[in-house]
Amino acid sequence: MPWLLPLTLVLCSAGLHASWNLIVKGEDDKLFSGWLTVLTPSILLSPVLLVTGLPPSEAWPILLGSAVIHTGYMIALTQAYVHGDLSVVYPVARGLAPILVAVGAPFLLGERLSLTAILGIILVGGGIAWLGISARRSSASFAGLAWAVATAVFIASYSIVDKVGVSRTNPVTYIIVLMGANAAFMAPVVLWRRDARLMVATWKRRWRSAVLGGLLSVAAYLLVLIAMRLTQVSYIAALRESSVVLAALLGWRVLREPYGGRRILASAVVALGLILLVLAMRG
Numbered sequence: 001m002p003w004l005l006p007l008t009l010v011l012c013s014a015g016l017h018a019s020w021n022l023i024v025k026g027e028d029d030k031l032f033s034g035w036l037t038v039l040t041p042s043i044l045l046s047p048v049l050l051v052t053g054l055p056p057s058e059a060w061p062i063l064l065g066s067a068v069i070h071t072g073y074m075i076a077l078t079q080a081y082v083h084g085d086l087s088v089v090y091p092v093a094r095g096l097a098p099i100l101v102a103v104g105a106p107f108l109l110g111e112r113l114s115l116t117a118i119l120g121i122i123l124v125g126g127g128i129a130w131l132g133i134s135a136r137r138s139s140a141s142f143a144g145l146a147w148a149v150a151t152a153v154f155i156a157s158y159s160i161v162d163k164v165g166v167s168r169t170n171p172v173t174y175i176i177v178l179m180g181a182n183a184a185f186m187a188p189v190v191l192w193r194r195d196a197r198l199m200v201a202t203w204k205r206r207w208r209s210a211v212l213g214g215l216l217s218v219a220a221y222l223l224v225l226i227a228m229r230l231t232q233v234s235y236i237a238a239l240r241e242s243s244v245v246l247a248a249l250l251g252w253r254v255l256r257e258p259y260g261g262r263r264i265l266a267s268a269v270v271a272l273g274l275i276l277l278v279l280a281m282r283g
Contacts (some may be wrong), residue, residue, distance in 0.1 A: 006227040006279065010239040013227070014136060016220035017240065018090075023213040030078040032199055033210065035183065038074065040214035042180035055169040055177055062165035063174065066179035073154035074186060076147050084144020093151040095128030098238035100156035105234045108160055113234055117193050117280035123273025124238045128264055131268040156237070162225060163233040171225040238277055259263045 026034050055063060080089040102121040105111040112122075166174050190199075205208070227236050 006096055006230040006236065007239065009223045009227040009230075012224035013220045014033050014142035014240050015032050015214050016223070019163060020213045020216040020220065023209055023216070024078065024081065026040035029194070029198075029202055030081050031075070032190060032194055032202060033206070033213070033263035034074045034078040035186045036203070036210035037213045037217050038070070038186065038203040039183035040211050042183050044181070044211070044214070045176045045218065049176060052170050052173045055173050056177060059165055059168040059174070062161060062168065063177055064181060065232060066161045066183055067166055067178055069154055069158040069161060069183040070178065071185040071189075073158060074182070075134065075189065076151040076154055080144055080151055080207070082144075084145060089144055089148045089151070090131075091128050092145060093155065094146040095125045095130075096123070096149060096273075097159070098241060099125035099239035100152060101159050102234045104156060104160055105163075105232070109163060111234055113232070116276050117234065120273045120276030121234060121238045123269050123276065124241060125273075127266045127269035127273060129279045130269065137261065139174045150247045159233055159237050163228050164179040166228050171222060171229065175222050175225060179218060235277055235280070 020037060024037060054167055077089075077093070080093065098121050101124075102113065102118065108112065162174075162178075165178075224240055225238060
C-alpha cells in the first residue's frame, strides 16, 4: 500500500502544525514569535549539515525563492493573528490553500488529477473554509480575513515550489537551509519594527515556547516534504489540513464554542473529501 505512508506522514504533520500555530497565536508579540519559529530550529539543527552537506547548486534558486515566499507567509500569518481569531484565520488560510494548489499544480508541475481527487480537494478546502467562516463573530475583523486569504496564497505558492525543490536534495538538508534563509529574510523586517532591548527581554521570558514552536514547525514541514517525494503535491496540500476538523470539534465539545451544528456539518463535508482523496490515492 504505497499510499499509506504519505497519508500517515501528512496526518502526523497536521497535528504538529496546529500545535505550533497555537503557540504563535498565544504570544503577545506574534511577529517576533513567528521569526523565532524559523530562526531557532535553523540554528539548533545547523550541525546536521556537517553530516548531510549543503544542497547541490541546482537546488539553491528554488530554496531562495521558497524562502522569500515563506517570509511573506510568516508575515501574513502573524498579521492575520493580530487582526483575527485563531478559529477564523487558521481554517480560512488552510482551507483555501489546497484549492489553489489543485488549480496551479496541473499547469506548473504537470500533475494529473482524477475527477474523484478534484472533488475531494474542493470538499476539503471548502469545508475547512466553512469552519472558519461559521466561527466568525460580528466583531471579527475584515483585515483578519484578508490576511488569512493572503496567507493561503503564500501557502499554495511555497507548496508548489517546495515540491520541485525537495526533489533536488535531501529533505532534512532542504528544510534546515530553507528555515535559515527564511529567518535571514525576515530579520530586517523584525529588527525595523521591533526594539532590540524588548526582543531580548521577550526571548529571556519566552525562549522555551520559542524553541518548542520552532521544533514543532520543522518536524511538521519535514514530514510534508518527505510525503511530497512520494505522491502528488495536490494530495498533500489537502490532506495536511485535516487537523482543522479536530480542532473545531474539540473547540465545540471541550471549550463549548458556539456554532456546533454548522461545524459538525462542515466537518462532515471535509471528512467526505478526505475519503475521496484516499480513494484517489489508492487508485
